[in-house]
Amino acid sequence: MRQFTIRVPASSANIGPGFDVLGIALSLYLTIEVTIDHKNANNVPLNCEVTNSGLGAEQLPTAADANLITRTALYILRCHGMRTFPVGTKVHINNDIPLGRGLGSSGAAVIAGVMLGNAVGQLDLSKERLMDFALMIERHPDNISAAMFGGFVGSFLRELSGTELERVEIPVAEVLPEPSGGVDTGLTPPEPPVGISRQMSYDLAPELKAIAVIPAFEVSTAKSRDVLPTAYTRQDAIFNLQRLSVLIPALGRSPVDAELVHLAMQDRLHQKYRRILVPGLATILTFMTPRTHKGFVGVCLSGAGPTVLALATENFDAIAEEIVSAFNAEGVECTWKLLDCCDGATVEEK
Numbered sequence: 001m002r003q004f005t006i007r008v009p010a011s012s013a014n015i016g017p018g019f020d021v022l023g024i025a026l027s028l029y030l031t032i033e034v035t036i037d038h039k040n041a042n043n044v045p046l047n048c049e050v051t052n053s054g055l056g057a058e059q060l061p062t063a064a065d066a067n068l069i070t071r072t073a074l075y076i077l078r079c080h081g082m083r084t085f086p087v088g089t090k091v092h093i094n095n096d097i098p099l100g101r102g103l104g105s106s107g108a109a110v111i112a113g114v115m116l117g118n119a120v121g122q123l124d125l126s127k128e129r130l131m132d133f134a135l136m137i138e139r140h141p142d143n144i145s146a147a148m149f150g151g152f153v154g155s156f157l158r159e160l161s162g163t164e165l166e167r168v169e170i171p172v173a174e175v176l177p178e179p180s181g182g183v184d185t186g187l188t189p190p191e192p193p194v195g196i197s198r199q200m201s202y203d204l205a206p207e208l209k210a211i212a213v214i215p216a217f218e219v220s221t222a223k224s225r226d227v228l229p230t231a232y233t234r235q236d237a238i239f240n241l242q243r244l245s246v247l248i249p250a251l252g253r254s255p256v257d258a259e260l261v262h263l264a265m266q267d268r269l270h271q272k273y274r275r276i277l278v279p280g281l282a283t284i285l286t287f288m289t290p291r292t293h294k295g296f297v298g299v300c301l302s303g304a305g306p307t308v309l310a311l312a313t314e315n316f317d318a319i320a321e322e323i324v325s326a327f328n329a330e331g332v333e334c335t336w337k338l339l340d341c342c343d344g345a346t347v348e349e350k
Contacts, residue, residue, distance in 0.1 A: 001039070003350040004119055006032040008112045009342050010097040011104035011146035012210065012302040012309050016247050016265030017240040023104075023146030023153050026210055026339040030108040032069065032116060033092040041088035046074065048085040054095035056105075068106065069093060071171040071182035072113025076133055077121050078169065079191050083184070086120055100218030102303030106173050107143035110134045111345050113171075119347050127345075131199075132192040136160075137181075138173040143303065145199040150344030152251065155199035203252030204341050211310040212302065213323045215334040219277050224304035227273045236268040243267075256313060258290035258297045265298035265311075278306040279330035284323055293319055 010028035014020065042049055048064035064070040070091060077085070093112075097105045114130040117123070127148055134144050141155035169189035171182030247264035250257060275281045281301060288310075290296050295315035302309040312319050320336040327334045 001035065001037040003033075003035050005348045005350070006034065006112055006115045006119065006345065007348075008108045008115070008147050008345045009150065010339075011107060011143045012102070012212070012307075013104065013140065013142035013146070014267075014270060014301065014303055015309075016298065016300050017243040017267045017269070018142070018154070018247070019240065019267065019269040020140070020142055021154055021156070021244070022248075023142035023155070024204070024210070025146040025150040025342050025344055026103065026212065027342040028096050028103065028337070028339060030097055030105075030112050031094045032112050033094070034116065034120065035088075035090045036086050036120065037088040037090070038086075039088070046084045047087050048089045048091060051090075051092045052095070053092070055097065056095060056099040059099065060093070060095075064091075065182060065184065067093075068109045068171065068173060069113045069116060072110055072134075072137060073117035073120065074184075075137070075169065075171050075182065075189055076114055076117025076123070078184075078189050079133070080121055080123055081188075082121055089120060091116070098214055098307075100220060101214050102219070102301065102305045102307040103212065103214075104143040104147055104303060106221070107138055107140065107147050110138045110173055111144060111147040113137075115345055115347055129194070132194060132196045135196045136170050136192045141197040141199065145197065146344070148344050149199065149201065150342055152202045152204040152341060153199050154202060154248065155197055157197050158193075158195070160193070160196065202248055205252060205254040205256045207254060207313045208251070208256060208297065208311050208341070209313070209316065210339045210341070211312055211316055211320045211323070211336060212339055213308045213310070213320060213327065213334055213336045215278070215306040215327055215332050217306060217332070219304055219306045221304045224274055224277060227277060228270060229273065232269060239266075239268045256297055258313070261311070262290050262296075262298045265300055267300065271301050274301060274305055279332055280327045281305070281308070283329075284308055284326045287326070288319070288322060293322065295319060299323075
């Protein structure tokens, strides 16, 4: 019998001007408890019994070929000549990451899936190679890189041809077009090229913490993408590039220059277009400054939203309550969590 635990952190992407570039791993977790016991196997499809608990448990499928985590694992296994899970596999998924809130829940699920496939198949693939499989499924390296490697990361993606993503054996995540993928055609799924993405870890000042203010409604990644323009002006592109070049080193310096970071976290590529999806966002992005709120460093929309992420060094409760009040003024209920930047995905054998 084998038993092991997979733990994958939440993530926030699009930090300030780092649209589709920057990601940070946050201390909320998707945890997978796995048991493989040949002697106590139940007769279940694909040899895998799936159970769910935690946030969104009632929404998540328990069929191994429908749940994103297990169908991602099947993709890895089938690329390596295994059509099913090992006999007697039981997978319990406990999720603490809010779904559809801009905290990387689908990215965490994909990373959990590639880690699961690697572990149950005893494939011994590196994290770098597992990233290639993950990016065949979800094409956002900012969330994926942060969830896999942890910390504060920047990343970019090599383009794949359309034909490489059309095979229905690839378990395509929510953010990609149909077909949903993960279909067992009996064929060997296409293995990804080597080195689809590149990423680099950056320093983050140790005194910085993240305040995640989480509204009580979801915004799908697809809907949030639909409100964005198909092209940008040169002025807006330069605006973001200038601030991005300053923000990355500024976040790594201790003590933090709050005024500098606050100005460098401004964005013109996505937040102003997504304001219509997040009531109160326009106010939140402008009314707080390091001069008016002690300990406040900067604020941005987390991923595709609607969560707002504030960086701060102290006075966390007061800063959080100010943002909550701004949401409440628009009739939006929300909760908040104080989170740390954390390590990436792990597998621990018992």
